[in-house]
Amino acid sequence: MLVQALGIVAIIGSGIVAGVFFAVAVSVLPTLTALPMGTYIPLHKELGKGYHPSMPLIVGAAVLADIGLVVVAPGTPVRVLSAAALLALVGVQIVSQFGNVPINRRVNAVDPESVPADWPDPRPLWRGWHRLRTAFALLALVANAAAVALAAAP
Template identity: 55%
Template sequence: MDALLGVAVLLGSGVTAGVLFAVALSVLPALFAMETATYVYAHKLLGRNWDPTMPVVVLTSTVLALALAVLADAAPARVLFALAAVLLLGVSAVSHLCNVPINRRVKAVEDPTALPADWQDPRPVWRRWHLLRTALAVLALCLNAAAVTVL
């Protein structure tokens, strides 16, 4: 059972780290290169499928890591899985508390060509939060991988 859960937690945390890494590596630079109106339009399109999917992947991976932290026989594996679960919970918290509110503000823009005078470009702040959650996800994947090797 531990081996099956180990594969599942690696798959989930790998997908999480991979998606966030891909966004940091390719999507963010592309969004920064766009004019503001084009960025708002692209942002709305990009988030349509990730927003409902990624929370499920991240939270499922968190639960799997927690389960393995309880079920694993080896103490080092339990500690590594517990730390990975905390990091994945951090990914979820940063997403929910920081990136999602920014996403909602961008999605609320009705006409990207007529932005209000006080509208501030959220890309720099969004990028900082995204890079934090990417680092947390990559570290969680590394810890999960190390934990699986000592199961």
């Protein structure tokens, strides 16, 4: 029963993260990139308010579930897949904390009414970091799905 509960949390958590990140990558980012800087900055700030603190909490729940699966799951293949998912989710956290969050802070510190002329556009760098963490999130989802399928197999 514990393995099933942990598997559900791991799949739901990594699935939400992968889904949200995928949606941001294919829809939100192209829209933000098309906007003039004075419009982009306040929209970026508003979007960030919706993702914090919910996304870090969801990633954290999935991480804890994967730690649990590494410890209690039956069989080496399930544990290895859970460990792979765990590492991918840690990758999401590292990229977010050290790639995207510092850029968010820089954007939040700028007055959209008076953007300095020499202020570098943060969107290309933010997009690159976001793509990397999206890849990690998708990898975590696939590894978690495979682990849960193996754990449930007779």
